[in-house]
Amino acid sequence: xxxxxxxxxxxxxxxxxxxxxxxxxxxxxxxxxxxxxxxxxxxxxxxxxxxxxxxxxxxxxxxxxxxxxxxxxxxxxxxxxxxxxxxxxxxxxxxxxxxxxxxxxxxxxxxxxxxxxxxxxxxxxxxxxxxxxxxxxxxxxxxxxxxxxxxxxxxxxxxxxxxxxxxxxxxxxxxxxxxxxxxxxxxxxxxxxxxxxxxxxxxxxxxxxxxxxxxxxxxxxxxxxxxxxxxxxxxxxxxxxxxxxxxxxxxxxxxxxxxxxxxxxxxxxxxxxxxxxxxxxxxxxxxxxxx
Amino acid sequence: xxxxxxxxxxxxxxxxxxxxxxxxxxxxxxxxxxxxxxxxxxxxxxxxxxxxxxxxxxxxxxxxxxxxxxxxxxxxxxxxxxxxxxxxxxxxxxxxxxxxxxxxxxxxxxxxxxxxxxxxxxxxxxxxxxxxxxxxxxxxxxxxxxxxxxxxxxxxxxxxxxxxxxxxxxxxxxxxxxxxxxxxxxxxxxxxxxxxxxxxxxxxxxxxxxxxxxxxxxxxxxxxxxxxxxxxxxxxxxxxxxxxxxxxxxxxxxxxxxxxxxxxxxxxxxxxxxxxxxxxxxxxxxxxxxxxxxxxxxxxxxxxxxxxxxxxxxxxxxxxxxxxxxxxxxxxxxxxxxxxxxxxxxxxxxxxxxxxxxxxxxxxxxxxxxxxxxxxxxxxxxxxxxx
Numbered sequence: 001x002x003x004x005x006x007x008x009x010x011x012x013x014x015x016x017x018x019x020x021x022x023x024x025x026x027x028x029x030x031x032x033x034x035x036x037x038x039x040x041x042x043x044x045x046x047x048x049x050x051x052x053x054x055x056x057x058x059x060x061x062x063x064x065x066x067x068x069x070x071x072x073x074x075x076x077x078x079x080x081x082x083x084x085x086x087x088x089x090x091x092x093x094x095x096x097x098x099x100x101x102x103x104x105x106x107x108x109x110x111x112x113x114x115x116x117x118x119x120x121x122x123x124x125x126x127x128x129x130x131x132x133x134x135x136x137x138x139x140x141x142x143x144x145x146x147x148x149x150x151x152x153x154x155x156x157x158x159x160x161x162x163x164x165x166x167x168x169x170x171x172x173x174x175x176x177x178x179x180x181x182x183x184x185x186x187x188x189x190x191x192x193x194x195x196x197x198x199x200x201x202x203x204x205x206x207x208x209x210x211x212x213x214x215x216x217x218x219x220x221x222x223x224x225x226x227x228x229x230x231x232x233x234x235x236x237x238x239x240x241x242x243x244x245x246x247x248x249x250x251x252x253x254x255x256x257x258x259x260x261x262x263x264x265x266x267x268x269x270x271x272x273x274x275x276x277x278x279x280x281x282x283x284x285x286x287x288x289x290x291x
Numbered sequence: 292x293x294x295x296x297x298x299x300x301x302x303x304x305x306x307x308x309x310x311x312x313x314x315x316x317x318x319x320x321x322x323x324x325x326x327x328x329x330x331x332x333x334x335x336x337x338x339x340x341x342x343x344x345x346x347x348x349x350x351x352x353x354x355x356x357x358x359x360x361x362x363x364x365x366x367x368x369x370x371x372x373x374x375x376x377x378x379x380x381x382x383x384x385x386x387x388x389x390x391x392x393x394x395x396x397x398x399x400x401x402x403x404x405x406x407x408x409x410x411x412x413x414x415x416x417x418x419x420x421x422x423x424x425x426x427x428x429x430x431x432x433x434x435x436x437x438x439x440x441x442x443x444x445x446x447x448x449x450x451x452x453x454x455x456x457x458x459x460x461x462x463x464x465x466x467x468x469x470x471x472x473x474x475x476x477x478x479x480x481x482x483x484x485x486x487x488x489x490x491x492x493x494x495x496x497x498x499x500x501x502x503x504x505x506x507x508x509x510x511x512x513x514x515x516x517x518x519x520x521x522x523x524x525x526x527x528x529x530x531x532x533x534x535x536x537x538x539x540x541x542x543x544x545x546x547x548x549x550x551x552x553x554x555x556x557x558x559x560x561x562x563x564x565x566x567x568x569x570x571x572x573x574x575x576x577x578x579x580x581x582x583x584x585x586x587x588x589x590x591x592x593x594x595x596x597x598x599x600x601x602x603x604x605x606x607x608x609x610x611x612x613x614x615x616x617x618x619x620x621x622x623x624x625x626x627x628x629x630x631x632x633x634x635x636x637x638x639x640x641x642x643x644x645x646x647x648x649x650x651x652x653x654x655x656x657x658x659x660x661x662x663x664x665x666x667x668x669x670x671x672x673x674x675x676x677x678x
Contacts, residue, residue: 003512006542010508108337116341118530120562128541136541211505212530212562216339220503256509261472261499263509 002134007252013141015248016148020203021225022232022240023155024196030172030235031192032084034095038103040222042197043204046072047213048110050205051119061124068205069198076197080190088189103219111215123209144206151199152241159237168192224251227271233281242282246270327370328363328623330613331390332400332606333411338378339503339528342558343403343602346595347425348373350603351400353590354610364617371610372396376407383407384414391418397623398613400606402426403443404527406474412436420625421616421632423609425601427551428478432650438625440632442609443575443601443642444654446475446525446551450482452573452657452673453523453549458490460659461547461571463521467496467514469535470525479525479551487523495519502527507535511542522548529553533562540566547571555660555667556600570662571670575642576604577658579669587641598667601642608640612653646676 021039028036049071053064083102087095129138159165170178171188179185203221211217224247232243247267254266274281332351335344351371359368372393374386383402390396391414398421401408405426415422416436424431429445457463468483470476476499484494496517498510514522522544526532532553539548547570553559554572576599578588587607591599612635619634620627635653638645645653656674660667 003516006512007508010506014506111337111341116337116345118342118533118558118562120564128537136543138541210534212533214339214530215341216503220505252506252508255506256512260509260513261501263504264501 003256005133005135007256008249009135009137009141011249011252012245013138013144013248014252015228015245016141016144017203017207017221017244018225018228018247019241019244020144020148020151020206021200021221022228022244023151023237024199024203025225025229026235026237026240027192027196027199029229031168031189032088032095034084034092034099035226035234036196037096037099037222038079038083038106039196039200039225040218040220041103041106042072042075042200042218043207043221044213044215044218045075045106045110045204046201047121047204047208047217048114048119049201050121050208051213052114055119055121065205069201072197072201073194076194077190079197080193084189084193085186107215107218116215119213121205121208121213138210140206140209144210147202147206148241151202152237155237164191224267227267229281230271231274231281233283236281236283239281239283327368328365328617329370329372329393329396330398330400330610331387331393331396332371332373333376333383333386333390333402333407334373334400335378335382335402336373336375338376338382339530340376340378340404342529344375344378346557346600346602347400347403347606349591349595350599350606351610353587353594353603354607354614357590358610358614364614365621365623369610369614376402378404380407380410384410387411387414387418391420396420397617397625398423398628400424400609401439403602403605404473404475405431405478408439409474412439415439421613421628423613425605425609426475428474429482430474430478432652437629437651440647440651440653442605442612442640442645442653444657445652446479447482447486448655448675449551449573449657450479450486451675452659453483453551454486454490454492455673456571456573456659457521457523457547457549458487458492461521461549463547464492465495465518465520466492467498467517467519467522467546468494468524469496469498469500469510469514469522471502471527471531472499473502473527475527476525483523483525500531502531504531505534507531507538508542510535511538511544514539514544514546515542520546522546522550524548524550524554526551526553526559529556529559529562532559533566536563536566536570549573552576552601555662556602557597560662560665560667564665567662568664572660572662572667573657574601574660574667575654575657576601577660577667577669577672580643580658580672581639583639584641599641604641608642608645608653611640612638612645643672643674644676646678 024039046068049068053059083098123140125139167183175185228243228247232239251263251266255263335341374389376383376386401422401424403425405428408424408426423440425443427446429447468480470480549571555574616631620631633647635647643654647653655676658672659670
């Protein structure tokens with residue numbers, strides 16, 4: 001039983017990271033109808049910003065965090081202006097290719113600026129974790145789970161109970177109608193990119209003490225988050241959360257009870273199964289309706 | 292004046308300390324040939340191994356400067372032409388092809404990663420010029436490819452040393468073997484299983500993992516359930532090793548751990564920190580193992596402000612020995628260089644004493660080191676070379 005609980009805790013912790021990055025995917029998809037393949041690089045850039053501020057410059061953790069998040073908001077805005085906005089009237093394909101290009105650009109720019117050596121970002125808490133019975137609870141994973149829960153709650157409140165959230169929803173559902181109603185569509189999309197970059201950044205900063213800070217960290221997380229998004233249902237916030245958590249738990253239990261080397265395969269077997277049997281995902285709307 | 296090893300290394304240290312490691316002699320592959328002896332180098336500049344690539348290049352640069360300061364090769368300066376392998380097998384093949392297409396390159400430095408050397412091996416055979424490499428899969432020098440020369444001891448030796456040290460010195464007989472599922476990790480685990488069998492120990496767990504794993508909880512729990520009293524490991528990437536080390540200690544496994552060389556790499560020590568305290572490693576490079584290793588350490592620190600590890604020591608030795616072999620051959624004919632390399636005996640390098648056998652293996656033993664609160668302490672050298 002202790003084995004199951006330990007695996008469950010770890011699976012939820014990893015799944016929460018996938019869920020956070022998946023949320024960024026979903027938000028941008030809803031607003032623009034394209035997948036942002038640079039979402040993982042947002043996590044990587046934020047983690048490196050934290051290393052610069054908190055480790056290299058030794059500024060207080062909270063200040064470094066605020067600066068890193070501010071940096072991500074700026075990056076999100078620039079990303080919108082440079083990667084999406086010029087192609088907004090084109091089909092989805094040029095925009096997707098543009099985000100892939102931006103992903104490569106961000107990874108290699110960070111490599112050129114900071115060098116290839118993986119970095120260590122100290123965790124928020126000095127205590128690594130504590131035992132509850134035979135189960136070790138890593139404080140960083142606890143923090144990841146807690147922050148994910150808070151952000152999900154915030155997101156629900158923001159989208160369902162604020163005017164700006166409703167404007168964002170209207171923009172994502174029908175841009176032309178939203179524009180006719182006087183909603184500044186370009187501004188809403190800008191806000192979406194900023195928020196998605198911040199979300200990705202928070203995920204990167206949270207996971208950095210666990211996975212270390214490296215140029216590849218974004219791509220590793222994003223691939224799983226992308227799978228989580230499809231499993232949950234592209235375009236659905238609840239789906240992204242459930243998909244992320246499910247993926248984390250499936251791969252952790254699959255590794256423990258079936259095969260460790262095939263751990264990544266479990267995630268993608270589930271992905272392929274969903275694409276074949278339920279392409280709209282768990283919570284996604286039916287494709288016929290979407291069309 | 293005869294250039295002794297001490298003079299050579301002192302000149303290397305002087306050059307490095309005065310900051311004269313000139314970038315002009317390290318050129319990208321597009322550069323034009325001049326009146327120089329040119330060797331190509333495949334190394335990761337991008338991808339997860341980019342860090343190791345930087346270390347490898349610096350080791351090679353220190354040797355190159357010393358070679359040129361000592362008169363060069365065949366009376367000409369030696370030049371290093373680099374190409375990025377992107378830390379991937381296709382990248383390595385492409386990088387080698389680009390280098391091999393330049394007819395004036397007389398020899399090459401391959402990869403420290405076995406899997407990449409396997410990928411390049413067919414092209415190396417076609418090119419027909421000596422390639423010094425650092426991958427430790429024993430199979431690489433048993434492929435019947437006469438152009439492959441290994442500048443690190445292979446895993447049959449590391450496995451024997453891990454097994455001998457764990458069984459004889461630590462007195463542990465129930466092992467958990469944790470290894471990457473790539474060519475390096477798989478061959479290392481296989482060799483360790485064989486060595487443990489011969490040493491009378493049992494393998495309670497043989498657990499592979501894929502590179503760039505984000506979580507090792509299932510692996511650690513499997514170790515705990517296996518009842519193993521010692522861990523032997525073959526990790527390819529330091530970030531994997533770092534995550535495993537931290538989770539191992541967090542989940543309460545305190546068994547002694549004897550790892551392959553990556554366990555004492557500079558990056559691994561930085562990432563894993565206290566999680567690796569008290570572990571043992573087999574290290575082809577140990578700074579306190581010989582005077583040459585110490586002098587190389589001094590030269591390297593002067594340039595990098597970091598302690599060296601095997602990522603840089605093998606390229607230092609490879610460039611030094613290639614220069615020596617080309618000089619001994621008296622010409623740049625590939626067959627003559629090959630014969631000169633095979634004739635190398637008793638060359639004291641930073642990694643140990645080079646005695647090439649007919650397969651192209653230059654080293655035949657390992658050092659055992661211990662992580663004493665972050666400091667790597669030399670324990671003993673176990674060498675299997677018989678003249």
